[in-house]
Amino acid sequence: xxxxxxxxxxxxxxxxxERRTIHYFSQTSPPSEIITQAxxxxxxxxxxxxxxxxxxxxxxxxxxxxxxxxxxxxVAQEKGCKVAEIKRKRWAEMPGWLVVSCEISDExxxxxxxxxxxxxxxxxxxxxxxxxxxxxxxxTGEVTRDRRFFDLVGMSYDKVYVVGLFWYGYPASVPPQHxxxxxxxxxxxxSRTS
Ligand SMILES: Cc1cc2nc3c(=O)[nH]c(=O)nc-3n(C[C@H](O)[C@H](O)[C@H](O)COP(=O)(O)O)c2cc1C
Numbered sequence: 001x002x003x004x005x006x007x008x009x010x011x012x013x014x015x016x017x018e019r020r021t022i023h024y025f026s027q028t029s030p031p032s033e034i035i036t037q038a039x040x041x042x043x044x045x046x047x048x049x050x051x052x053x054x055x056x057x058x059x060x061x062x063x064x065x066x067x068x069x070x071x072x073x074x075v076a077q078e079k080g081c082k083v084a085e086i087k088r089k090r091w092a093e094m095p096g097w098l099v100v101s102c103e104i105s106d107e108x109x110x111x112x113x114x115x116x117x118x119x120x121x122x123x124x125x126x127x128x129x130x131x132x133x134x135x136x137x138x139x140t141g142e143v144t145r146d147r148r149f150f151d152l153v154g155m156s157y158d159k160v161y162v163v164g165l166f167w168y169g170y171p172a173s174v175p176p177q178h179x180x181x182x183x184x185x186x187x188x189x190x191s192r193t194s
Pocket of ligand 1: 019020021022138139140141164177
C-alpha cells in the first residue's frame, strides 16, 4: 500500500472501530441494491481451499413475518404467550432480513474453516453496510436451527446450517460498546533461541 492510500486506510480503521450491532432500526427499508452490493463484496472474503461455503438469502418482509410467527411459537412453548407476543411484534417490525448459511462438511477441520470463512464474509457485509449508514444485528436464536425455518427460507436442512439471521436497517440508535484494552489481548513473542 502506498502512502497516498493512507486516508483510505484511516477510513477502513474508522469503520472497523465504529461499527456496532444495532438493536433498534427506523422503519425505512434500505434499498435492496445496497444489500446486493454488500453480498457481492462478501464473495471476496478469505476461504481456505476456496470452498466458498456460504450462501445468502435476502428475504422479503412477508417471509420475515412468517419467521416472526414461527419464532413466537417456539418462544411460547418455553416462556409463555405474553413473551412470545412481544417478540412477534418486535421481530415483525424488522425492516430487513438476511440469512447466511454454510455448507456442512464431513471433515472436522474443514467445518471449522468453512465457518470461519463465512464469518469473514459476514464481516465484509457488516462493514460495507456500516459505511453506507446501515446497521446489522446478528442473531443465532433457536429458530435458526428449526427445520421449519429452513423450509421458509428454502434451505436444505441436510446440506447447510445457519451462520446467522441478520436484521438490517438504518439505526434508530447506536449503542455504546466496550473492548478490553490492547495490552490485555496482545503478546509480543520474542524468540528465546540465540
Ligand atoms: C456468532 C455471533 C452470534 C451472535 N448472536 C447474537 C444473538 O443471538 N443476539 C444478539 O443480540 N447479538 C448477537 N451477536 C452480536 C453480539 O452480541 C455483538 O457483536 C456484541 O454484543 C458486541 O457488540 P458490537 O457488535 O456492537 O461490537 C452475535 C455475534 C456473533 C459474532
